[in-house]
Amino acid sequence: MKSIALIHTVKSVADTFEAKLRAGVSQDIKVYNMLDEFLAKNPNEIGEFTIENRNRLLNDVKTAEMTGADVIVTTCSTLTPVIEMIRPFIKAPVIAIDDAMAKKSVTFGPKVLVMATAESTIEPTKNKVAAEAALAGVEVELSEMVLMDAFKAMQSQNMKEHDRILRDRSKEIKGFDCIVLAQASMAHMEAEIEKITGCPTLSSPALCIAQVNEAIK
Numbered sequence: 567m568k569s570i571a572l573i574h575t576v577k578s579v580a581d582t583f584e585a586k587l588r589a590g591v592s593q594d595i596k597v598y599n600m601l602d603e604f605l606a607k608n609p610n611e612i613g614e615f616t617i618e619n620r621n622r623l624l625n626d627v628k629t630a631e632m633t634g635a636d637v638i639v640t641t642c643s644t645l646t647p648v649i650e651m652i653r654p655f656i657k658a659p660v661i662a663i664d665d666a667m668a669k670k671s672v673t674f675g676p677k678v679l680v681m682a683t684a685e686s687t688i689e690p691t692k693n694k695v696a697a698e699a700a701l702a703g704v705e706v707e708l709s710e711m712v713l714m715d716a717f718k719a720m721q722s723q724n725m726k727e728h729d730r731i732l733r734d735r736s737k738e739i740k741g742f743d744c745i746v747l748a749q750a751s752m753a754h755m756e757a758e759i760e761k762i763t764g765c766p767t768l769s770s771p772a773l774c775i776a777q778v779n780e781a782i783k
Contacts (some may be wrong), residue, residue, distance in 0.1 A: 568782040569596035571630035575606035575642040590775035609686040643687040666773035668694040675743025682748035683717035691748040736762040
């Protein structure tokens, strides 16, 4: 039986991702979960992902590797740039939550909006999309929308207020070829935001799970 180690930084994602993963893969799996909220909260509080945070993430990934996992998955976009640095030092494949989403986002057209509630995810996600565009040989025009009030509501476990803020701000969005929801914690709003904006909207969990399914085959 294949095993998958999940590294989370947001409790609401940690509470739901495993069930989605089990439903989305084509075989029985063992799943190990790790929650490190500090790696989401601290970068948003101080405005940077410090060398101490990089070392902390490396320790988390090495701990996940020590479970003997066949695949390691990080479910937070803030971690993605550092995961790309860490991959050469890890035996198992390490999949970042937004790998597949970023790749798909550049297929709709040049105007891409990155929508986030945590400021720390904006630059990593934009950089990831830009990198995928370069690999695909296409040009993209990236814009951003950061909803910090929604992040604070989520930290307070007030998801009703979190969703209201996303819903209201979505009504302002016009003229984009694709909307990228930068955090897995926003994924449950994907269909509603797409309906409000009339714009193709992507979230990371389902696309990531499809990537994991291919990896464990």
